[in-house]
Amino acid sequence: MNEIASSGLLGTTTALRLSVRDLRVSFTDDAGSDVVDEVSFDVAAGEVLGLVGESGSGKTTVALALLGHARRGLTITSGRVLIDGRDLLSVSSRELRILRGSKVAYVPQDPGSALNPTLRVGTQLEEAMKAHPGAVADIESRIDELFEQVHLPTHTGILQRYPHQLSGGQQQRVMLAMAFSCRPGLIVMDEPTTGLDVTTQRHVLDTVRNLCSTYGVAAVYVSHDLAVVSELVSSVAIMYSGRIVELGRTERVFGEPVHPYTRGLLAAVPSPDRSEVLKGIEGQPPRPGHRPKGCNFAPRCQMRVAQCVEAPPLVSVSLRDVRCWRAGETASLGTVASEAIPVRDVSGATILDVANLSANYGRNEVLHNISFRVPADSCVAVVGESGSGKTTLARTIVGLHSNSTGNIEFGGATLASGMKHRTKEELRRIQYIFQSPYNSLNPRKTVGQIISQPLEHFFDFTRAERDDRISAALRDASLSDEFIYRHPHELSGGERQRVAIARALVVDPELLVCDEITSALDVSVQAAIVELLRRLQSERQLAMIFITHNLALVRSIAQSVVVLAEGTVVESGLVEDVLERPQHAYTMRLMADIPKTLAIRS
Amino acid sequence: MAISRTTTHDDSKVRLRRREWLHNLGRAARTPRGAVGLVMVTFVGLVAAIGPSVAPYSSTSFETVPFGQPSKSYLLGGDVLGRDVLSRVLDGGWQLLLMALAATIFGVAVGAIAGISAAYLKGAADGLIMRTVDVVLAFPQLVFALLLVSIIGPKVWIIVLAVGLSHAPQVARVLRSAALDISESDFVKVVELQGVSSTRVMTGEVLPNLVTPLMVEAGLRLTYSIVIMAGLSFLGFGIAPPAPNWGTMINENQVGLASNVWGVVAPVLLIVCLTIGTNIFTDAFTRVSLGIGRSERVDVLEAELGVEPL
Numbered sequence: 001m002n003e004i005a006s007s008g009l010l011g012t013t014t015a016l017r018l019s020v021r022d023l024r025v026s027f028t029d030d031a032g033s034d035v036v037d038e039v040s041f042d043v044a045a046g047e048v049l050g051l052v053g054e055s056g057s058g059k060t061t062v063a064l065a066l067l068g069h070a071r072r073g074l075t076i077t078s079g080r081v082l083i084d085g086r087d088l089l090s091v092s093s094r095e096l097r098i099l100r101g102s103k104v105a106y107v108p109q110d111p112g113s114a115l116n117p118t119l120r121v122g123t124q125l126e127e128a129m130k131a132h133p134g135a136v137a138d139i140e141s142r143i144d145e146l147f148e149q150v151h152l153p154t155h156t157g158i159l160q161r162y163p164h165q166l167s168g169g170q171q172q173r174v175m176l177a178m179a180f181s182c183r184p185g186l187i188v189m190d191e192p193t194t195g196l197d198v199t200t201q202r203h204v205l206d207t208v209r210n211l212c213s214t215y216g217v218a219a220v221y222v223s224h225d226l227a228v229v230s231e232l233v234s235s236v237a238i239m240y241s242g243r244i245v246e247l248g249r250t251e252r253v254f255g256e257p258v259h260p261y262t263r264g265l266l267a268a269v270p271s272p273d274r275s276e277v278l279k280g281i282e283g284q285p286p287r288p289g290h291r292p293k294g295c296n297f298a299p300r301c302q303m304r305v306a307q308c309v310e311a312p313p314l315v316s317v318s319l320r321d322v323r324c325w326r327a328g329e330t331a332s333l334g335t336v337a338s339e340a341i342p343v344r345d346v347s348g349a350t351i352l353d354v355a356n357l358s359a360n361y362g363r364n365e366v367l368h369n370i371s372f373r374v375p376a377d378s379c380v381a382v383v384g385e386s387g388s389g390k391t392t393l394a395r396t397i398v399g400l401h402s403n404s405t406g407n408i409e410f411g412g413a414t415l416a417s418g419m420k421h422r423t424k425e426e427l428r429r430i431q432y433i434f435q436s437p438y439n440s441l442n443p444r445k446t447v448g449q450i451i452s453q454p455l456e457h458f459f460d461f462t463r464a465e466r467d468d469r470i471s472a473a474l475r476d477a478s479l480s481d482e483f484i485y486r487h488p489h490e491l492s493g494g495e496r497q498r499v500a501i502a503r504a505l506v507v508d509p510e511l512l513v514c515d516e517i518t519s520a521l522d523v524s525v526q527a528a529i530v531e532l533l534r535r536l537q538s539e540r541q542l543a544m545i546f547i548t549h550n551l552a553l554v555r556s557i558a559q560s561v562v563v564l565a566e567g568t569v570v571e572s573g574l575v576e577d578v579l580e581r582p583q584h585a586y587t588m589r590l591m592a593d594i595p596k597t598l599a600i601r602s
Numbered sequence: 603m604a605i606s607r608t609t610t611h612d613d614s615k616v617r618l619r620r621r622e623w624l625h626n627l628g629r630a631a632r633t634p635r636g637a638v639g640l641v642m643v644t645f646v647g648l649v650a651a652i653g654p655s656v657a658p659y660s661s662t663s664f665e666t667v668p669f670g671q672p673s674k675s676y677l678l679g680g681d682v683l684g685r686d687v688l689s690r691v692l693d694g695g696w697q698l699l700l701m702a703l704a705a706t707i708f709g710v711a712v713g714a715i716a717g718i719s720a721a722y723l724k725g726a727a728d729g730l731i732m733r734t735v736d737v738v739l740a741f742p743q744l745v746f747a748l749l750l751v752s753i754i755g756p757k758v759w760i761i762v763l764a765v766g767l768s769h770a771p772q773v774a775r776v777l778r779s780a781a782l783d784i785s786e787s788d789f790v791k792v793v794e795l796q797g798v799s800s801t802r803v804m805t806g807e808v809l810p811n812l813v814t815p816l817m818v819e820a821g822l823r824l825t826y827s828i829v830i831m832a833g834l835s836f837l838g839f840g841i842a843p844p845a846p847n848w849g850t851m852i853n854e855n856q857v858g859l860a861s862n863v864w865g866v867v868a869p870v871l872l873i874v875c876l877t878i879g880t881n882i883f884t885d886a887f888t889r890v891s892l893g894i895g896r897s898e899r900v901d902v903l904e905a906e907l908g909v910e911p912l
Contacts, residue, residue: 400791419795427797440788444810453806457796503792 017218018043018066018186023079025061025070033289035074036061036242038314043186043218043235048209050229050250051222053239054265054522056285062239063188063222065089067104068096083186083218102132105179107189111171115163121174122159128178135182146177149214150207169200173207180211187212187219193228197385197549202593205232224522226269227552227595230254238262241285241296248320258322258331260301266336268527270552272579272594276338278556280528284492295325303330343576344538346559348375351543352397352511357406359389359396366392367567370406374511379537379544381554381575383590384564390547391435393564394515397545398432411510428458431504435516437496441488447474448484451503458507473506478532494525498532505536511543519549530557551594555579563587623813629890636886642879646872650695659686661693661846669858669865678864682854691868694846698835699876701762702827708766709827710820713773718812720774721781722804732778735771743768744830751839761839765830769823780815784808814891821884825877832873848873 023039036058043049053059061074068088070076081088083103091099100106108114116124125143129136136142147154150173163171172192179187189208193201209232212219223229229236229250236253238246238261246259257263267279283300286292292299298308307325317327324330352374359367367389374380384390395401397408402418409415410430416422434440441450451470455461461469471481477498488496497517504512514533518526534557537544546557554561554575561579562572563586571584582588630636659665662685666673670680678687720731738746750764784790790807798806835849848869855865 398795400795419797422797424797427795432792432795434788434792436788440792442787442789442807442811444813453793454796457798 015045016042017045017084018220019080019082020066021080021082023062023065023081024077025058025065025074026077027289028073028075033291034077034242035288036065036239039079039244040314041237041244041247043220045216045218046213047235048212048219048221048233050233050236051220051239052224052226052229052236054224054285054524056241056287057239058242058288059222059224059239060190061242063106063190063220066186066188066220067100067106098132101128101184102135102182103184104186104188105182105184107172107175107179107187107192109191109194111175111192112163112168112195114175115171117163119162120159121161121163121166125159125174125178125181129181132182142181143177146181149180149211150174150177151203152177167200168196169204172196172204176204176207176211180215180217183215183217185217187217188222189219190222191224192221194223194225198551198590198593198595199385201228201595205595208232225595226254226265226523231595238265241291242288243296243323244314244321245297245323246320247314247322252318252320256318256331256334257336258317258320258327258333259297259324260303260326260330261297263330263333263336264300265524267338268524270527270530270550270556271338272552272555272591272596274338275341275343275555275575277341277534278527278531280494280526280531281524282528284494295323341534341556344378344559346375346378346574348377348541350374351376351411352545353407353409354397355407355409357393357396357404357408359392359401359404361392361403365567367396367404370564370567370569372562372569372572374543374545375560376510376543377538377541378559379534379546379557381546381548381558381561382564383548383551383554383561385549385590387566388564389567390549390564391515392567394432394513394545394547398430398513399427400432424458428454428507429510430513431507431509431511432513433497433500433504433515433517436520437493437500437517438520440500441496443488445487446484447479447486447488447491447499450488450499451506454503454507469506473502476505476536477502478528492525493521494529497521497525497529501529501532501536505540509542511545512537513545513547515547516549518553526553533557551579551590552596563590623817623891626814626887626891627817630883630887633886633890635889636883639879639881639883639886642875643883646695646876646879647699649692649872650699653692653695657686657689657692659689661685661689662844669855669861671862672864678868679862681851681862681865682858687851687855687862687865687868690846690851691848691872694848694851694869695872697845698828698831698848701758702765702824702831705762705765705827705831706769706820706824708762709769710773710816710823712766713770713819714777714809714812714816716770717774717777718781718804718808721778722785722808723800731774735774738767739771739775741768743826744833747830747834748837748839751834756839761831761834765827765834768830769826773819773823776815776819777812780812781808784811818884818888818891821880821887825880825884828873828877828880 019042021040024034024037026034039062041049051059051062064071065076066081068081076089079089088096088099088104122143126139129139129142143159144154152158152170152173158166158170166174193204196204205228221229221233233250235248236250237244238253238259240261246253246257246262253262254266257266264281268281270278281300286296286299294309294311298304301308303326305326312323312325314321314323315327318331350373355371357367357370358365370393372380382390382393392401396404396417399419399422404417407414410426415426419427448470451473452466455466455469470484474481474483479495479498479502491499518529521529530553536542548554558575560573561575563570563578563584565586570586571578571582578587579591582591631640664684665686666676666680666684668680668682668684670676670684672679676686676688678691681687681690716731716735720728746768747764751760754760785808790803793803793807832849835847836853838853851869852866859866
């Protein structure tokens with residue numbers, strides 16, 4: 001079934017380098033439940049396959065299985081991983097060790113922790129090549145060659161440096177050089193650009209693309225970022241809950257998605273070119289061992305039918321493989337349509353006026369002369385790459401960072417720098433939502449206690465009034481009353497962030513400061529949270545500062561935008577003006593470097 | 603509302619997690635290690651608690667010959683003055699246990715307050731508290747307790763206070779390092795941003811997250827308290843002579859080891875049983891709380907898949 005279905009996928013004359021058949025990885029202690037199963041795909045020489053999925057989809061498990069590795073507690077139970085016809089899963093552990101590095105190579109997500117901090121970069125590169133005697137004849141000239149290919153200068157002495165002396169982008173280039181050093185046939189990359197800024201990411205992606213075609217390797221690129229994948233890879237496998245649900249050429253899968261999950265995922269991805277309503281996918285993926293009978297996506301699927309209680313096979317529909325009973329019908333749906341957000345007027349009175357704000361860490365000035373206004377009924381997005389000072393700006397406004405000069409005027413009165421000098425009322429009117437929902441809720445308290453705490457502090461309500469307000473706040477955050485008795489550990493990331501939003505809104509603030517609140521969340525959850533905030537903001541006529549590194553998100557939530565670079569405002573104005581007609585070179589570069597899925601979607 | 607009905611939450615599970623440390627105590631008791639510890643502690647506890655009411659003779663009256671051999675009427679024989687060893691063993695535990703318990707509670711409380719304050723307040727307060735702790739730590743525990751008792755005299759409350767205070771520095775050290783992480787959490791900042799007072803942040807947000815290290819410390823300190831209490835009695839700084847006490851008994855009866863070993867062996871066995879039992883149970887609790895030796899499956903789910911299982 002799988003062989004027939006996937007043979008039509010490539011349909012070309014290029015030689016297959018990697019062929020995965022019916023791969024199954026399950027828990028060691030429990031033979032019954034699998035983490036991933038029925039995974040089959042092929043990659044030809046010089047091709048890159050994108051393995052896409054949200055957290056918990058099993059994409060990393062598959063990636064590691066391609067190297068013949070299973071994490072502690074997991075076992076590869078069955079399947080074949082054929083590289084140039086040789087099955088990696090049936091060789092002895094000694095042979096496997098020889099194959100790793102020479103035949104298959106791995107580029108990890110975090111190069112910072114993958115490089116040994118106590119060894120010079122050059123030494124580590126040499127080690128990688130010396131581990132396979134005979135693979136590389138002249139190590140020194142090979143390093144020169146590799147450095148040229150990954151665009152690292154050899155003459156500046158990078159080889160003599162330690163990993164911590166390199167930037168994140170440089171570290172990842174070193175990892176790429178190391179992976180390609182012995183000319184392997186297969187390279188597995190596990191989200192290699194996740195921690196990088198868009199511009200660095202763009203450069204690393206270009207390098208990856210060039211390397212793969214130069215060396216003619218088969219590459220598997222694991223990522224949760226659909227935009228990155230759509231730009232880089234030639235074919236893509238969408239994973240959901242341990243299964244490949246859709247597999248085909250990138251332009252097919254993203255252009256005319258067939259599986260309901262793929263369609264949902266694409267509707268959730270924000271676009272930097274258009275203001276559109278983001279649609280999240282309700283619910284959360286089932287955990288391994290707790291999966292439903294039949295189709296894993298059925299409980300969240302809007303197109304669910306009676307037949308979905310049986311596991312759907314992978315069928316070939318309109319030039320791709322889809323695991324859905326209704327693939328025949330969904331194939332005709334075409335491109336995922338998006339709903340435009342009407343442009344809103346932002347003529348409201350100014351509620352927050354930041355003028356000539358500078359902030360220091362010790363003697364180091366990290367924010368220089370920042371000035372901008374927030375109208376009382378609109379959302380201002382603050383965008384910038386890591387290190388641009390956007391979080392410091394947010395923390396200075398809410399009073400968590402007090403070492404600052406300049407003027408912050410809120411509702412006509414000057415705000416003291418530092419929360420200790422602000423009045424209780426001022427503290428109530430400005431609410432802050434933290435980046436990580438995993439760290440901002442007290443694990444020992446119930447959701448009810450968490451939301452009740454600011455109410456008790458700021459108001460003198462009776463118990464009944466308080467309970468009403470808590471219920472209302474939960475409802476506003478699209479959570480039901482039953483959440484009151486839950487603890488944070490029982491909630492998903494998205495639910496936790498909703499609780500944090502409810503806690504902020506329950507005290508009726510006038511300004512909401514959101515610091516990268518979706519960066520820890522999956523894209524389908526991010527869409528739901530952003531949509532919730534957009535709705536609440538316009539319903540309540542709330543002023544909002546939305547801090548993000550994701551320019552694409554800006555269009556779906558904010559009316560105006562402030563672009564920060566190295567602690568200064570380089571450009572600000574209405575979202576349409578700044579993003580469509582950027583004036584500053586930095587903004588132009590940022591816009592050009594964002595990976596876009598839209599090119600395929602429209 | 604369709605959100606998150608995908609996983610069915612059964613109510614009892616939710617309720618159990620509400621007092622996580624209580625839940626963990628139960629789980630610890632069900633591990634083999636924990637069960638052994640609990641049985642040992644319970645045995646000694648029972649001896650000390652019901653001992654006085656089942657003792658065959660008065661623990662202070664002279665009943666038999668000094669160091670008399672065990673016989674039908676005197677099961678464990680006589681002690682240095684001819685008092686019944688069994689009666690003295692049964693009667694001599696409750697006071698030791700109560701004092702050890704009180705000292706532990708006092709010491710852990712003082713240490714916890716010092717440690718959490720140091721971690722949360724930082725700066726000058728941290729320096730002052732921790733340097734004081736360092737100075738007290740420089741004395742060996744027993745010597746420190748002896749010093750206080752010899753200055754003020756062997757009164758019950760002084761012994762409790764002295765032993766408790768000698769624990770405080772260690773507890774403060776442990777709790778400070780545990781509280782440092784938690785004080786930096788975002789959920790603490792959320793509450794600070796409301797302008798809530800430091801004391802309320804510490805008791806309301808930080809302390810509930812330290813219950814596990816507190817329990818572990820308390821168990822460990824209880825073990826030490828018992829040993830130090832018994833040691834003080836052995837050295838003659840305990841409760842005044844005629845009253846029975848396991849520590850004092852070891853001291854009094856050691857000269858007669860050749861004629862009647864039970865005068866020494868019985869109290870020694872009880873103390874050993876108690877300290878080892880407490881220690882084993884604390885160890886079991888620590889393992890359960892920290893997840894040492896839990897199933898690999900849970901580890902995989904949590905660390906690799908980004909899911910936190912119940």
